[in-house]
Amino acid sequence: xxxxxxxxxxxxxxxxxxxxxxxxxxxxxxxxxxxxxxxxxxxxxxxxxxxxxxxxxxxxxxxxxxxxxxxxxxxxxxxxxxxxxxxxxxxxxxxxxxxxxxxxxxxxxxxxxxxxxxxxxxxxxxxxxxxxxxxxxxxxxxxxxxxxxxxxxxxxxxxxxxxxxxxxxxxxxxxxxxxxxxxxxxxxxxxxxxxxxxxxxxxxxxxxxxxxxxxxxxxxxxxxxxxxxxxxxxxxxxxxxxxxxxxxxxxxxxxxxxxxxxxxxxxxxxxxxxxxxxxxxxxxxxxxxxxxxxxxxxxxxxxxxxxxxxxxxxx
Amino acid sequence: xxxxxxxxxxxxxxxxxxxxxxxxxxxxxxxxxxxxxxxxxxxxxxxxxxxxxxxxxxxxxxxxxxxxxxxxxxxxxxxxxxxxxxxxxxxxxxxxxxxxxxxxxxxxxxxxxxxxxxxxxxxxxxxxxxxxxxxxxxxxxxxxxxxxxxxxxxxxxxxxxxxxxxxxxxxxxxxxxxxxxxxxxxxxxxxxxxxxxxxxxxxxxxxxxxxxxxxxxxxxxxxxxxxxxxxxxxxxxxxxxxxxxxxxxxxxxxxxxxxxxxxxxxxxxxxxxxxxxxxxxxxxxxxxxxxxxxxxxxxxxxxxxxxxxxxxxxx
Numbered sequence: 001x002x003x004x005x006x007x008x009x010x011x012x013x014x015x016x017x018x019x020x021x022x023x024x025x026x027x028x029x030x031x032x033x034x035x036x037x038x039x040x041x042x043x044x045x046x047x048x049x050x051x052x053x054x055x056x057x058x059x060x061x062x063x064x065x066x067x068x069x070x071x072x073x074x075x076x077x078x079x080x081x082x083x084x085x086x087x088x089x090x091x092x093x094x095x096x097x098x099x100x101x102x103x104x105x106x107x108x109x110x111x112x113x114x115x116x117x118x119x120x121x122x123x124x125x126x127x128x129x130x131x132x133x134x135x136x137x138x139x140x141x142x143x144x145x146x147x148x149x150x151x152x153x154x155x156x157x158x159x160x161x162x163x164x165x166x167x168x169x170x171x172x173x174x175x176x177x178x179x180x181x182x183x184x185x186x187x188x189x190x191x192x193x194x195x196x197x198x199x200x201x202x203x204x205x206x207x208x209x210x211x212x213x214x215x216x217x218x219x220x221x222x223x224x225x226x227x228x229x230x231x232x233x234x235x236x237x238x239x240x241x242x243x244x245x246x247x248x249x250x251x252x253x254x255x256x257x258x259x260x261x262x263x264x265x266x267x268x269x270x271x272x273x274x275x276x277x278x279x280x281x282x283x284x285x286x287x288x289x290x291x292x293x294x295x296x297x298x299x300x301x302x303x304x305x306x307x308x309x310x311x312x313x314x315x
Numbered sequence: 316x317x318x319x320x321x322x323x324x325x326x327x328x329x330x331x332x333x334x335x336x337x338x339x340x341x342x343x344x345x346x347x348x349x350x351x352x353x354x355x356x357x358x359x360x361x362x363x364x365x366x367x368x369x370x371x372x373x374x375x376x377x378x379x380x381x382x383x384x385x386x387x388x389x390x391x392x393x394x395x396x397x398x399x400x401x402x403x404x405x406x407x408x409x410x411x412x413x414x415x416x417x418x419x420x421x422x423x424x425x426x427x428x429x430x431x432x433x434x435x436x437x438x439x440x441x442x443x444x445x446x447x448x449x450x451x452x453x454x455x456x457x458x459x460x461x462x463x464x465x466x467x468x469x470x471x472x473x474x475x476x477x478x479x480x481x482x483x484x485x486x487x488x489x490x491x492x493x494x495x496x497x498x499x500x501x502x503x504x505x506x507x508x509x510x511x512x513x514x515x516x517x518x519x520x521x522x523x524x525x526x527x528x529x530x531x532x533x534x535x536x537x538x539x540x541x542x543x544x545x546x547x548x549x550x551x552x553x554x555x556x557x558x559x560x561x562x563x564x565x566x567x568x569x570x571x572x573x574x575x576x577x578x579x580x581x582x583x584x585x586x587x588x589x590x591x592x593x594x595x596x597x598x599x600x601x602x603x604x605x606x607x608x609x610x611x612x613x614x615x616x617x618x619x620x621x622x623x624x625x626x627x628x629x630x
Contacts, residue, residue, distance in 0.1 A: 155621055218613045219537060220578075267505035302533050306469070
C-alpha cells in the first residue's frame with residue numbers, strides 16, 4: 001500500500017509508457033489492450049498517465065486510436081489524463097477528446113526541433129501561444145505543460161547551451177503554460193548538470209518548474225532523478241518496463257523504468273502513491289498487448305528486498 | 316585522456332571484476348586471459364584492481380591461480396594490487412604472493428557471516444586482528460582494509476541494524492585496518508540510507524572511512540554511488556561489465572558497471588584517471604577469456620554522447 005494512503009504522496013509519478021513507450025515500438029498495441037494496461041496502471045495507484053499523442057495517423061499509426069484511449073482513461077477515478085500534442089491541430093483534437101492536461105514538446109536543440117516537429121524553436125513558441133489561446137477559449141480548466149526536449153544535449157547537434165534551454169523555458173512560461181519540465185530526450189544528462197539546470201530553471205520561472213523526464217540510455221536515469229529530487233523536483237516521468245525513446249533522436253532509447261524509480265523513492269521513504277506489487281503485476285497487461293517486446297526493469301527481475309515494506313519510512 | 320593527467324584524480328575507481336566478477340561466474344577464466352584482461356584494465360588507467368581472492372581452490376576453483384595472477388599484476392607500474400582474504404590462512408598466502416593491499420570481508424549480518432565465512436561476527440573481528448598482526452610482523456607496508464558486507468540489508472536475515480554496522484566498523488578500525496568500506500552485497504541499498512550510513516560511519520571512524528561497494532541488483536547502483544559521493548566518499552568499487560555478486564547471498568548479482576560509473580563521474584566533471592574509450596576496449600579481453608558470458612553496461616551499448624570529451628569539466 002502507499003506510504004500515506006490518506007494524504008497526498010510526496011511525489012507525482014507521471015506514467016508515459018502508453019504514449020512515449022508505445023509510439024517508439026514497431027508493433028501497434030490493440031486499443032483494448034491499451035485500455036486494460038492503463039486500467040492496471042491506475043489500479044497500481046498512478047494518478048497521471050500520458051495516454052496518447054494526437055498526431056497524424058500516417059506518421060504514428062500506433063497512436064491512431066488516441067481519442068478512444070482517452071475516452072476510456074477518463075472513466076478512471078482520480079486520474080489526470082494527459083496527451084502529447086505537437087501542434088495546434090493536435091491540441092484541437094485532444095481538447096475535443098476531453099483530456100485534462102496537454103503536454104507540448106519544445107526542443108531546445110534547433111536541429112532536433114526541425115527534425116521532430118519541422119519548426120524552428122521560435123515558431124514552436126508561437127505554436128505554444130496558439131495552443132494556450134485555444135485552451136483559454138475552449139477548455140479553460142485544461143492544464144498545459146511544456147517539456148523542453150533535448151535539454152541536456154542532442155544526438156544531432158551535440159551540445160545544447162543552457163542559455164537556450166532557459167530562454168526557451170521562459171518563453172513558454174510567458175506564453176501561458178502552467179509548467180515547464182526538462183527532458184533528457186537523448187540520455188545525455190549527468191547528475192551535476194541536472195542539479196545545475198533545474199536550479200537555474202527555478203531561478204528563471206519559479207513555481208512553474210515542472211517534471212524531470214529522464215532516460216536511462218547510459219544507465220544514469222535513476223541517478224539523474226535523484227539529482228532532480230535533491231533540487232526540489234517533485235514530478236517524475238517514467239515508463240513501465242522502460243519502453244520508450246524518441247524516433248527522431250537516433251539511439252536515444254529507454255525511459256526511466258517506473259518500477260525501479262518507484263522502488264528507489266519508496267525505499268528512501270518518499271511516498272509515490274504507487275503500490276509496487278500492483279505495478280509489477282501491471283506488466284502482464286503490457287506483455288499481453290505487446291507480445292515479444294523486451295521489457296526492462298531490475299526490481300521486477302530481482303524482487304523486493306527481504307523484509308521490505310512500503311510505508312516504513314527510512315529517511 | 317584523464318581530465319587531469321598530471322595531478323591525482325578526484326576519485327579512485329577500484330576494479331573488482333577479476334575477483335568479485337570471476338568468482339561468481341561458472342566458467343573459470345584461464346590464467347593467461349586473466350593477465351591480459353588485468354593488463355587492459357591497467358592500460359585504461361585503473362590504478363587499483365582486486366585481482367584475486369586467496370581461498371581454498373576446492374571452494375572457488377576460479378581463484379586457484381591467485382598467486383600467479385598477483386605475480387603478473389605486480390609488474391604493472393603504478394598499480395595497487397589488491398586481493399581478498401577471508402581469513403588468516405588466505406592472508407598468509409596473499410602476503411607471500413606480495414600483494415600491496417588486503418581486503419577482508421566482514422559481514423554485518425550474523426546469518427550472512429556464518430554462511431559466507433562460517434564464523435560469528437565477533438570471531439571475524441578476532442581474525443581481522445590476527446591478520447593485522449601478521450601484516451605488522453611480515454609486511455608492514457601492505458595496506459589492510461575491511462569491507463562491511465551486507466551493510467544495507469541481507470537476503471538471509473532481511474534488516475541489518477545500522478548500529479550493528481557501526482559497531483562492527485569501529486571494531487575493525489580498532490583492530491588496526493586502515494580503511495573500512497561499506498558493501499551493498501545484496502543490492503538492497505537506497506540513496507537515503509547510503510547517505511545516512513556513510514555520514515554515521517564517518518562520525519564513528521573519521522578518515523578511516525573507506526570505499527562504497529554498490530551492486531546494481533535493483534537498478535540503483537549509480538544513484539547509490541552518487542549518494543556516497545555527496546557524502547564525501549572518494550573510492551568506489553566497480554566491475555567491468557557488471558560481473559559479480561555473492562555466491563552466498565542468493566539473487567544478489569550485479570556489481571556496479573565500471574564503464575557506466577566512470578562515464579557518470581567524468582560527465583559530472585569528476586576525474587577518475589580512467590580513459591573511457593580504453594576501458595570499453597578492455598571488454599574485448601574480458602570477452603575473450605569468458606566467451607558467451609553476458610556483459611552489462613549501458614554506456615558501452617549506447618556509445619558516448621555526441622561531442623562528449625573527457626576532461627571538459629562541466630561541474
